[in-house]
Structures are given as C-alpha cells and as structure tokens.
Amino acid sequence: MSVERKRILYFFIGHSTFVKKEIDILSKNYDVINFDFAIKRSAKWMLILLFLKQFIFLLTKTGKSKLFVCQFSGYHTILPVVFAKIFRKKSLIISGGTDCVSFPSIGYGNFNKPFLRWFTAKSFKLASHIAPKHETLWFFNYNYENEDFPAQGISYFIPGIATPHTSIPNGYDTEKFSNRADKKENIFVTVTGAMEYPFQKALKGIDLILEVAPFFPEYKFIIIGVDKVDSLHTESKNVVVLPKESNDNLINYYSKSKFYLQLSMAEGFPNALCEAMLCECVPIVSNVFSMPEIIDNSGFILMKRDLTLLKETLTSAINSDTNVLGKKARELIVKNYSLKERESKLSILTDQLMR
Numbered sequence: 036m037s038v039e040r041k042r043i044l045y046f047f048i049g050h051s052t053f054v055k056k057e058i059d060i061l062s063k064n065y066d067v068i069n070f071d072f073a074i075k076r077s078a079k080w081m082l083i084l085l086f087l088k089q090f091i092f093l094l095t096k097t098g099k100s101k102l103f104v105c106q107f108s109g110y111h112t113i114l115p116v117v118f119a120k121i122f123r124k125k126s127l128i129i130s131g132g133t134d135c136v137s138f139p140s141i142g143y144g145n146f147n148k149p150f151l152r153w154f155t156a157k158s159f160k161l162a163s164h165i166a167p168k169h170e171t172l173w174f175f176n177y178n179y180e181n182e183d184f185p186a187q188g189i190s191y192f193i194p195g196i197a198t199p200h201t202s203i204p205n206g207y208d209t210e211k212f213s214n215r216a217d218k219k220e221n222i223f224v225t226v227t228g229a230m231e232y233p234f235q236k237a238l239k240g241i242d243l244i245l246e247v248a249p250f251f252p253e254y255k256f257i258i259i260g261v262d263k264v265d266s267l268h269t270e271s272k273n274v275v276v277l278p279k280e281s282n283d284n285l286i287n288y289y290s291k292s293k294f295y296l297q298l299s300m301a302e303g304f305p306n307a308l309c310e311a312m313l314c315e316c317v318p319i320v321s322n323v324f325s326m327p328e329i330i331d332n333s334g335f336i337l338m339k340r341d342l343t344l345l346k347e348t349l350t351s352a353i354n355s356d357t358n359v360l361g362k363k364a365r366e367l368i369v370k371n372y373s374l375k376e377r378e379s380k381l382s383i384l385t386d387q388l389m390r
Contacts, residue, residue, distance in 0.1 A: 041389055042066045042099050046089075046115050047106035049073055053205070053306065054106055057129070060378050061104065061385070068096055072111030082110060093118045101389045102127060105158070108134040109145055112158035125163040125388040129203075132303025132324075135172040135189050140182040141234040141300070146192045156193050164388055165189065165200040166381070168304040169325035173200055179323050180300065180340040187301070187324075201384055204325070205304045206377030209369045211282075212313035215290040219357065221254045222292035223349075224316065226285065226307035229262040240298025240321060240340075241267065247345050248274045254353075256296075259288060289314035293357050298337060298345070302326055312368050315361035319352055329372070333364035 043065045047054045050071065061067045070092050072085055093114060103119050103126040105112040112128060119126035134155050137146035145155040159165060167173050167189065174188040190196055227239045236242050241258060248256045248271045257275045261267055264276040280288070285307075289295065295311035297320045302308075304325050312318055318334035320326035327336050335352045337345055 040064070040066045041101045042068065042096075043385070044068050044070065044093075044096055044100045044103045044115065045106070046070050046072060046103065046111050048109070048111055053131070056206075056374075057104075057106060057381075060381055063378070064382060065102075065385070068100075070111075074110065085111075086114065089114050097122050097124065100124060102385060104129065104385070105162075107131050108155045108158045108162075109151060110154050112162075113154050116158050116161040119163065120161055126161070127164050127166060127385070127388060128158060128162045130159075130165055130167045130172055130189065130303075132168070132172065132301060135167065135192075135303070136187045136301050137192060138183045138234075138238070138300060140180075141237045143234040143238055143301070152192075159189055159193060159198055160196060162198050164384070165198050166384060167200060167202050168205055169328075170202040171324040171328075172303055173202065175324055177323070179321055179338075201380075203377060203380045203384065204372055205306060205309065206374035207306075207309050207313060207368060207372055208374050209313060212286060212289075212310045214315040214361075214365070215286060219293040219315075219361070220291050222257055222288075223251075223254055223294045223296050223319075224257045224259065224288050224292040224311065225296040225298075226311075227258060227260045229260065229279070230266050231262065236267075238300050240296070240300065243298050243340070243342065243345055244296060245269045245271070245274065246342050247349065250346055251349060251353075257288060257292070259285065285310070286314060289316050292316050293361075294319055294352055297321065297326060298340075299323060299326075300340065304329075309368050309372055312364035315365050317352060317355065317357050317360045318364055319348060329367070330364065331367055333360050333367055 045067050103115040105128045108128050116126045134145045136144040138144050146152045174190045177187045228235050255273050259277045260279050261276050267276045289311045295316035295318050297308045318330040322336050322338045335348050337348050
C-alpha cells in the first residue's frame, strides 16, 4: 500500500537554474506544486492580476498542503505567508541575496525600494522559518565600498526580527562540473546577468573589469551572459563580450581559463563562481558576503572596490602557482558544497517544519 506523499506549494519569480535545482530536490520526497509569480520589469501594472491569480491558487491548493516554500522574499511571498498563518500551515522563505540588501548608490536591493521593502520585511516577519543561502545574508559588516550602509543582511534591515533561521549553502554537481582542458590559457573569465538593469554593471563589477583589462594586454578578459553585447562599450582588444551560454559551453570556457573573476558589490552564494572553481579556475573575488569563505585559501580577495588595488591583486594572481590553486579550488567545493549536502540539509529542515 503506497503512502500518500506530503504536498509542498512552491513560489518563485521566473524559472532559473537554482529554481529548477530546488524543485528537483523537493520533488524527491514531496509532491511539489509550483506557482510562478512571473512579473516583468516593464509590466508592474500586472501586479494586481498576479496577486488575484495567486490568491485563487492558494484558495484551491492550501487545504491539502503541509508547507509553503518561497524562493526569495518580495511581492510574491506576502500572500503565501499570510495564508500559512491563517490556515495554520508552515512557511519557509529561502533568501538568496537581493532580498537581504540595500545599495542606494546603484539603486539595488529589495530594502532600497520602499514599497518592495514593506512586502519583503513583512514576509520575513510572518514566515515560520528563513533559510538564507549563507549566514552573511542574515548579518554582514560591509566595508568593500563606503557609499552605502555599513552593514547588510535581513537582521540589519529588520531590527529585532524573531523569525528563526537556518543557513543552508547552495550545492553543486561535482561530477558534471570538472576541468576538460589539458592546459589552461591566459584568460580571466566572468559570468554575469543580461545587463538589462542599470545597476548590473557596477553590481557585478563589470565596470572594474573593463577598467583593468588594458593594464594586462597579454591576458584575455571574457565576459559571458550579456544579452546585448554592444551594451558594454570598450576599446580594449583583449575584452571579449559574449551572450548567455549553455552549461556545457560554460564548462568549456571555465576549463580553458586560468582565473575566474567575481568582483560584485553584493553576492548571496554565487553559482558561477563555485562551478568555475570545480573546473579548477583560480578564483578572484571581492570581499563581500559568502565569497571569502567559499574560496578560502585557493584564490585572491579584492579587499576594496579600487582599481589600483585590483591591479595589484591580479598581478599577485598571475604570479601564483595556478595549477596548485586551481586544484585546491575544486577540492574546496567538492568537500564543502556538494549537491548531496544541500539536499540533506534542506530535507531535514522541511521535515522538521512539517511535523
């Protein structure tokens, strides 16, 4: 006689790699019913319609459901956590980055936008549990640049928040992502977003990469993931801008590159960084959130958002034993951030919440 599986309602905004991963993990033990709150930047007027659609979804699906899981906090989470409270269900918000920060200097982060800030904070307060992808998303003393807040994180922007939290890092397929090249080339590679928002160039440190590239003409700087490649204007012949690539193609780029650059002003738990490290790229990261802990002693940290300091950091990296550091980078991800580890921790937490 088969045992009926418990049901989870899963809420997110737009399909992405980490959303698919999460659904795959949860679906191993539970029946997962998805709701995509697919709001587009150019269609904010559709919010009311999306709220109405989500309200009807919750009315019809709440009864037999045991847990509501939300990917990130924001507009799409307020109704699920309210329904959970009313119908005595449990709710879990998996926080990942933008929902934990505010950077007024570039107009980035949920807590930088008054209306979205209210929805984000209220959702966090009403949730049964929060699972940040790293403890620094709960609280982090920030000194990478001096134009914004001296600290970041959920507890900084919501003083006295009482919602319990459990930090669960991302996990990675350590067999799929591995070095395929016999020899590394003189390449700094970075993977970024589509550059559809004005803040992304500074947020991801692409502006710094464009500034520093001319000082290292013997190295190629490859920037992957830009939808409109012409949107990044540069006269440097050693800068190559590419559109979004498949995972297989990314693995090929990682495999032939000596270094991976992640010079972001903010990062929750960057997938591309960890996947590049699995392909034995030497990581060079900014001194923000999870990244210094992720790379440990396998790479280099840019302590301040400063061009001179970046030139010194890249010079140190070039003069290092990249073969040794690349292998160490892979070992760290295999040891600390396997997909099985995240599956185990997430399953334990969801089981506890459903009791």
